[in-house]
Structures are given as structure tokens and as C-alpha cells.
Amino acid sequence: MDAYSDHIPVMLEEVMHWIAPRPGGFYMDATLGLGGHAARLMELTNGQARLLGLDRDEQALAKAGERLAQYGENVQLAHTSFQHFSRALREVGWDKLDGVIADLGVSSLQLDSPERGFSFLQDGPLDMRMDPGSGGEPASVIVNGASFERLRQLLWDYGEEPMAGRIAGAIVKIRETARIDSTLELARIVAAAYPAKRRALSRNHPATKTFQALRLEVNQELREVEFFLERIVDHLRPGARICVISFHSLEDRIVKRAFRKESSACLCPREYPVCQCGHTQKLRLPFRKPLIPTEDEMRANSRSRSAKLRVAERVDGETR
Template identity: 55%
Template sequence: MGHDEGKGDWGHLPVMPSQVVELLRPRNGGRYLDGTLGMGGHTEQILKASGGEAEVLGLDRDEAALATAERRLGGYKGKVHLWHGPFSRFEDAMRQVGWNSLDGALVDLGVSSLQLDTAERGFSFLRDGPLDMRMDPSAGAVPASALVNKASFQRLAEIIGDLGEDPLAGRIARAIVAAREEAPIETTARLAAIVEQAYPAKWRRTARNHPATRTFQGLRMAVNDELGELDAFLSSVIDYLAPGGRLAVISFHSLEDRMVKRAFKREAQGCICPPRQPMCTCDHKARVKILTKKPLTASDEEQAANPRSRSAKLRGAERLADA
């Protein structure tokens, strides 16, 4: 996905950097995966914490982000390996650099300011641009405009309700379907205006965020198959963690956080046979210990300095030595 990053050097503040470093405990000679490199903020912290002696494999779907990160991390020659692609394909990236295990892995599931601030990318309703939202336009996904103009009322209501978590999903989906019958919806500004009009006037007056915030979030997650990506990653990354290797995941959405929580819980359990079964036949062994009983959140200071960190939740797990 990308990262929720506010302003700072490189227009970028990585979310919860000290907690991430504390969880991953980067060490001299360790190999770390940053599956959502963005502008390189977390990777820079990992390298600093290891005294510049760890190696990081950084992935991103976004070529513009990779180019920025490459400049930012230029001082760590030979320690940073960059790979263009989604984090669910980290195994391909590892093969390419010849790694077979990891001492730590991080993914940060937010969207980067680089994407939000570029009107042509169509992520933001604050800047008018084509309704696109693809994190990697070269990868063949369909742009948001295709969903908005072709998806059924039912599918739109699902995307806006489940992924966007908007209680008015039905009203908004109906408004979109009515508007596209007049003319196709091609720009972020037009979609934002349609959503805004679907909100009752009283809600519009009292809303903390722009009424289109959740609709845009839902569409972005659908266009980039963000839950599918996360599921694929969580189901294979544990295999690559060395004993004592740690995994850290920062999520910004309750569905993502729930997926991470469940995946960790599953991997931390011994037997997973049905409770009434008299004997264990599954042979399932606990492979991780959970490091965060409850997800960690950003400090008040960080939330004040970087508003995007407000909804961030960080969970961590450590790979056990094989029994």
C-alpha cells in the first residue's frame, strides 16, 4: 500500500518511528524488509538504529516514491535494495537479492502524502484530478473511474460501507448511480461533490472531515485490492522470519487491524483442531509470540505533530525457534 506520512524533511514523517524501531530491534548485520518503503522514513530509522550496518530490502508499488527514497537513502551504499512491486510479492524481491530469511519485516498500510498531494493520481478530493487512485498504474488494475461508473449499486454500497466504513453508504451509492446516468463521473471533484450532496445538510455542517473522506478511502482500498494484498502477505511472511525475527504492521483501518490481529492469533496458537475433538490431528505448532497484547498507538505529541498518525495501530510478533 504506501504510508501515511505527514510533512517534515522530504515532505515526510514516518508514523510511530520509535515504536517501530523498539519492536524490530535492528541489529548490525541484520536483514530487514520494509514492504511499504514510501519515501524511506522507516528504513532510514532502521538503518540508523543498527549503526548503518543492517541491510534493508525496500518495496513499493509507486515508482515516484522509490525514486525519492533512493535519493534520501543515498548515504547507505550497499545497504539498501529497492524493488518496484506490491509488498505481497516480497518473495520475488528476496529471491532477486538472494536472501532466504529475514530478521525483521515492516509494513505500513497508510497512503503517502506523495500520492495524496499529486492531483493527477486522483487520490484526493482536495485536488481536482482524474479519478484514478491506482498505486501502480503500470500493474493493470482498473482505475477508480471504472468502478464508479460501472459497478452495481450493491457493489458500490459494499465498497463504501465495508471498506469506507460510511454509515450512509446506501444513500451515497444511490447518488452515484443517479449522477452517472446523466454523465460519466471522471474527476475527483465531481465525485466529491456528489457524495457531499448525498449527506444530509445537518451532517455536512457538523462533520469533522469532508463527507467524501470515507468514500474515497473505500474506493482506494478496492482499486488496489488492499485487503487481498495484506492477506497474501500475512499468510507467507512468517515462513521467512528467522527465529527471533520480528514482524511489525501499522494499520489505519479496523478491517486491516482485525486481519492482523487474527493472523497473529492463529500463528501464536498450538493446536487448532475443533474444541470438541478428543485428539489433536492438526499438528499445528505455535510459530510466533505476540509482542503487543493491544495495538500500540501514537503518542499525544506525535498525534499533534502528525495528524495522520491518529488512527494508526501498530502490532508486532516474534518468530519462535522451531520446536
């Protein structure tokens, strides 16, 4: 079985509908992963679109490259985080884009590789770095070195974990006698910190939110999303669309806020009688509430259950 035969891109047809790729167009997949969305985009344009794929995970980028190799020079790949997209555009000599796809969050390849440390269902080192070669600190450094208060705040802010204090306390107590270096070990500590009744009634594994919080912190994901969305709009041609898929409320909130800001002609407080901000509308929102996967997709791909798709379209920048 090849590296992507069981990879199911989330909300694939919905994304393609809104991107509406055409031959000769210039597109960017800002979070390439295993290349599912990119491959479909190239297929729909008979390989005649131009695609730039970004990913900071070298392993995923290599596998996506194999998948997209048939399209030759029409597909360009860059090993980088999407926050550095403008540099990647300069390197390939592009400026404006006809469409952008960003599928946020952890990839199937990362979840299914125990040695990467993303999954609480398989034993592996407590790592969680999307780009292990970047020199960034793995999750084990936070778990074994952060203060109780930092751990508690991290789990509350990035995991929206109601048991943040209990979990942080349990981690601090355990590490007084031994380091916590494996995913299953941390998952057991978190599960034991949960009250038995809440644990029994929980729909998800008790460690879900803790692992999410650590992953977001290790990879600085929310900051990167904000940085990306603040800058990508100026690289869209009029009529170009950006499709962003998020998987939890923190990401979706950032996308929603960024799109609404750029779809407004004025950012002044309502009590101002005359606009003083000088802001110009750059985006149009085809719909306000996010799209979610169909029941059929959620049954076929359980990882799509929490997905939300938001779309924005670039206007000419003169609307007031």
C-alpha cells in the same frame, strides 16, 4: 525543499524499539514509501544493516532511493507489491529476515499529489492506482461502470459507510447524464448525499469512507495484506519481529487475526479433546492490544491519528 523533508514516519521510534535493528542483520521494509522507517533503521545500525525496500509506487521508490543512496549496496530496492516479497527475496539471494516493517495504506506522497487522485481535498483525475503503470483500472471505471448494488456493497464492505445506499444511488443518478471523472466532483456528490444533520456532526469529510473503499478496491489492498501475512512468517528467523502499522479497522482486523492464528499452538475447536489440526505455533505476541501514537505525535502529525501498531516475534516453530 526536497521530496521528503516534510515526511513524518508514523510511530517511528516505537517501530525501531520493537525491530531492534543491529549491524549485519537482514531487514525488509515491505511498504517503503518515502523511506522514513528505512532511513532510521540504517542510521541506527551505522549503515551496516542489510535492507530490502519494496514499493509498487515507482515515484515513491525513486525518491526513497535518493534518500538511501548513501548506504550503497547495503540497501536493495524492488518495484513490486509486498505480496510478491518472496520473489524479491530470491532476486537478492536472501531467505530469512531479522525484521520486517509494513506501514499499510496510502502514502503522504500519494495524498499530496492531486494528479494521483487519492485526495478528496484537491482536484484531480479519479485514479487512485498506487502503480499507474500496472495496467489496472482506475477508480473512474468503478464509479462510472459498476452497478448500484456493487457500489453499495463496496462502500459498505470496504468503507464501512452507513450511507452506502444513498451515496451509490446519487452516483448512479448523476452519471446518467455525465461521467464522474474528478476527485472534487465525486466528493461533492458524496457530501450532497449525506443528510445535512449527519454532515454537520461528522468529524471527518463525508467522502472519507467512500474514497477509502474505492482505493482499497482499486489496489486490492486487503487481499494483498492477507496474502503477505500468510507467507511472511516462514521467512523470519527465530527472534525476528514483524511490525505492522494499519490505519483503519479492516486492515487491523486482518493483522490481528493473522497474528493470533500463528501465535496459537492449536486451531482445533475447543470441544475437541485432543489436537487434530497439527498446527505449530510460529509467533509470540509481546502485547495483545495495538499500540497507538502518543498525544504529541498526533498533534505533530495529524495523519498518525488512526494508526495502530501490532508486533509479533518469530519463535522456533517447535512450541506445542
